[in-house]
Amino acid sequence: MLNRSLSTFMNAFTASDYTMYPFSTQNEKDFQNLLSVYLDAVFFPCLREQDFRQEGWRLENENPTDPNTPLVFKGVVFNEMKGFFSDNGRIYAQNLQNKLYPDHTYSVVSGGEPLAIPDLTWQQLRQFHATHYHPSNARFFTYGDLPLEQHLKQIEEEALSKFECINPNTEVPSQPHWSSPREDHVTCSPDTLAPDPARQNTLSVSYLLGDITDTFEGFTLSLLSSLMVSGPNSPFYKALIEPKIGSDFPSVVGYDGSTKQASFSIGLQGIAEKDTEKMWFHKGEMCKINSFLIILEIEIKHQTTNFGLALASYIASSWNHGGDPVELLQINSSTAQFRQALKENPRFLQDKVKHYFKENTHRLTLSMSPDEAYMDKQSKAEKEKLQKKIQALSDCDRKEIYDKGLELLNAQSKTQDASCLPALKVSDIKPTIPITPVQIGTTGGVPVQYCEQPTNGLVYFRAMCSLNTLPEDLKLYVPLFCSVITKMGCGALDYRQQAQQMDLRTGGMSVTPQVITDSTQLDMYEQGVLLSSSCLERNLPHMFQLWSDIFNSPHFDEEERLRVLVMMSAQELSNGIAFSGHMYAMTRAGRHLTPAGDLQETFGGMEQVKFMKRIAEMSDLSGVIRTLPRIKKHLLNPENMRCAVNSTPQKMSETAAQLESFTKDIAENRKERKPVKTNIIEVRFQRELNFHPCQMKTFFQMPFPINFVSESIRAVPFSHEDYASLYILARMMMAKYLHGEIREKGGAYGGGARMGGGLFSFFSYRDPNSVQTLSAFRKGVDWAKSGQFTQQDIDEAKLAVFSNVDAPVAPSDKGMGQFIHGITDEMKQSLRERLFAVTHKSLVEVTERYLCAGQSTCGAAILGPENETIKKDPSWIVK
Structure with a gap:
């Protein structure tokens, strides 16, 4: 259907205790087509043995056309799950869930433990589908501006009317509460790109919380979690990250409401073996409630193109267990109830901490350490499993495997007849695009693009700062500069105060490297950094003041703070490879083909991962600290800048005035008082004279x-x-x-x-x-x-x-x-x-x-x- 539709999204998600089948499109006819296909695929799939063998697992000759080649395991999901567990963060998260909820469905891998997959039979899969993928066990969610009655009619006619009611028996029982805490340990593969090879241990403490169908309790615990772990002002950041016991929080941190009973986890990754004892629980102060309620307000007002999908995902877990999805969406009433609870009992949150953490005996301490032999053990276990399967085969079985392998290969080589599927025609596509009106002007000599939009009371600001004048030896440092420039303090604010002000006054402030290929010539490109931020209209002056302070007086001199940020950044890059390996492969493959490709590898490829690993291993960061102001001089410079603003028509003139004040402020504070150039748009793209594709x-x-x-x-x-x-x-x-x-x-x-x-x-x-x-x-x-x-x-x-x-x-x-x-x-x-x-x-x-x-x-x-x-x-x- 990806090729017969104008869908904007099509997929299926496997959670721990449900499967979700979402799709979206902007075309009414296409919506009906897709709904028809999804209803049929979910409730009436063919589930042929051949499909199971291809998508799930099979024994097959390495070369299906040669019966003398060895038998091996094959199958899409079998390989997918092997890939899934090549990511150490996922190994940890999966084990944590399995061990915190050991008594029912959460104790197993819902996507399939790779070596358990070959124990599943085609018949078992069909039986599982018949009882679980049934309307009596389903929930439907639609979002958008098409009339609901038509959806309901189609769902009834094409699916619901064809089934009798059954009791699917899929209610998840509560996990029995432990009377005393438990500890456990797992191993993983060593990470060759870890910031510090000697510090690859992970340790966390996890607590079983309340039932997620209690909407207000979930809201309270989620907010409490944010207070405890989000940003440099949070108590756990101060207690665990800043003392550099580890490099970052692990893949599972804070509140998790994806299971019937929620959990809260706190811990560290990148710990040395000897330091695992230093982890402790820290109560901390509760001073950031207002900023989190403002973040909630911005999240509600910020319109994304996948808003409907985000809502569906947000309500899925609670609704799946009988919670009220409508109640879950009424954030404002939860906020009001929260404020009231705090008013009535000033110790409301402290009482929650006492109940759920201090007095909670259902607590798991899970550690994970690298094992040099991990990959070999996995490989050996797979070989043993394979041998066991092969030894049980008769000659007749082998012949059948070979014949089925040829049969599958033959089916795969045929063009599938998709004529039964509905399809849009090319003539259904609109011949023209709607034009987005923008106004181009200048403010304080800086080019600005103004775009009036229904932004729901938010203002969005971007600035592109050119890298054209930056010396070549500083290019590798640009991503590091971008990741720390908004996190080290500025003006009169230290980094904690800066983080608090950013939370209170903005929807976030970020700086990211950009490499843009010219639209007309392959060897021309633009290099720059993109500043992005948003805020509620009432906070506009505050947002620009924060940017002014970052431009005029950023702080670079705190080596300890920089070390924390470097370790976190290096750890994040290392963790991302197993998840986005294809992006790293593509970036590297394009490195020597265009100048832009070369710079992309420098900024975001394996070269950057290895560079950050080297920085993380340095015992003295004073050289890096000396580099950052040099980069700032070239980058945060109104002479090399252009801006863009998206806001409502009513607020555009006020936004323009605030922007003018900002550009004047940063121009006045420059040491070299050169006149600001106004032709920045004309010199955006430059040619790399010494580049030769190879x-x-x-x-x-x-x-x-x-x-x-x-x-x-x-x-x-x-x-x-x-x-x-x-x-x-x-x-x-x-x-x-x-x-x-x-x-x-x-x-x-x-x-x-x-x-x-x-x-x-x-x-x-x-x-x-x-x-x-x-x-x-x-x-x-x-x-x-x-x-x-x-x-x-x-x-x-x-x-x-x-x-x-x-x-x-x-x-x-x-x-x-x-x-x-x-x-x-x-x-x-x-x-x-x-x-x-x-x-x-x-x-x-x-x-x-x-x-x-x-x-x-x-x-x-x-x-x-x-x-x-x-x-x-x-x-x-x-x-």
Whole structure:
């Protein structure tokens, strides 16, 4: 359906005790189509044995066409869950839940413990579906502006009317309360990119709390949790992070209301073995209630494009256990009740701390430490499981496995007949886009883009500061500078006061590195940092005052504070690789293809991960501290800046006045009183004169049992006439060729192609293969070159592309394509017309022109386990 619809979202989520099947679209006919397909798929699936073997698990010859190759485990979910547990944070979170609730459903892995998956039979799965995926056990949620009656009628006619009521027996009992605390220990794989290899232990204390169907109690405990763990003013931050016992809180921290009874966890990751005893519970002061209630107000007013999905996810757990979903959405009444409770009993929160923490005997202390042999043990356990299965096979069984392997391969190689599925037509797509009016002006010599939008009482501010004048040796430090500049204090405020003011006065303030490829030339790009913040209209002067202080007098001299931030940042980067390995692979593969690609690897690739690890290992950060003001001088400079504001029409003139006051303030405080340039827009994009594209293949050996693979090819910029054909080609190859080869046959969790930033990139995610996948990318090119696709395939790819192009844009983000990327509505409309005009001939031509061997300049990257084939190949650089 991804290729037959204009959906803005389609997926399925597996929680610990429910499955959610959400979709969204802006087209009424498409909504009915998708509802029809979802109802059918959820309540009346075929669940054929072949589907179970492909998506779940199977025994199969390594090469399905050769019965003499060894038998191995295959299957999409089997590999997905192996990938899931290659992330140490997830190993910890899963064990914590299993051990805190040991007596029923939460004691098992709902997604499937990899080595338990091969014990599941097809019959068991069918039986499970029959009793659990039944309307008597379901809840329906719709959000949007289409009439509800039509949805209800369709749900009744296509699903509900076809079932009798049953008692599914799926109520989750309460976890029996322990009479005394417990301790446990688990192991994980060592992290080669950890900030400090000697400090890889995790330890936390978790408490069983109340039932999540009690809405007000959940609200209170969630707020109490925020008070205790959020930001540098929280007691646990002061007690655990600042003394540098560990690098950061672990993957599970604070309140968790996703299970029938909530829990609260507090702990640390990145602890040395000898320091695990230093962890303690700290009561702390309760002084931040107002700022959290303001954060709630901003969250309610801030409109996102996935608001309906966020609401569905927010109410799902409580509703699943019989809670009142409407009550859960009435945040204002919970806030009023909370204020009243505090008024009646000033010790209201202290009493909660006493009841749920001090006197609570259902407490689990869980530690996790790295084990050098962890991967070997996992591998050995899988081999033993495999051998056990193989030993039980007769010759007849082996023959059947071989025959079924061929049968599955044959089914995977056939084009599926999707004619039974409803589909929109390309003619259902609107020919033009709505224009977003923006006004361009200058304030204090700084160019400003004004965009009037229904922002619900919030003002959104962005500023792009150019990096063009920054010396080359400082580039690697830019992401670190961005992550600390809003967290070290400014003006008269120390970092704690700054954090408190940001909470009270804004919806957050951030600085992020930006690398933007020019829309007309591949070797031109813009480098800068983007300042972003939002606030309630009444707090506008306060927000700009905070930015003024950051520009005029940021604090850089506190080495201890910097060390805490460096450790947290390095830990976060290291943790993110197992989750986003395909992004790191794509970034690395594109490094030597364009100047922008090179800088992206510097700012956000494996080079940055390794750089931050080196910084985290330094015993003396005084050199880094000396570097930060040098960067600030080039970056936080009104001469190199342009701004954008989104607000309501009623508030725009006041916002402009506040912005003018801000730009004057930061200009006056500069030491060198040069006149401010007004042609910043004209010098946005620059050319890298010494850059020459070249081929490069890099392999990163990682402590994962699965691979992330990418190949990137230098192609064309956004405004080029061939961009539209390459954009549609990427989508069509993904749906019509790569999905079948990489997921269905290869067993990877995902894979595909995308076009953007001047590069045509292939990727795979949680992939049991590496070299074989690179070969599948090449075969995909041959498939496209040979023109083995139909007009229907092209139309479906166009639908999928337009669902992305026409995805809704929140009021806060309107006009940002023009401000950040330099892409105007006229340029978008021009691309739209070229997308409509893409033909079979143009797709074959762009494949030959850009993607074929000999024509293309490409890079490749793999993140994965030890790989002898690649190590023996001199064309690969091994890291």
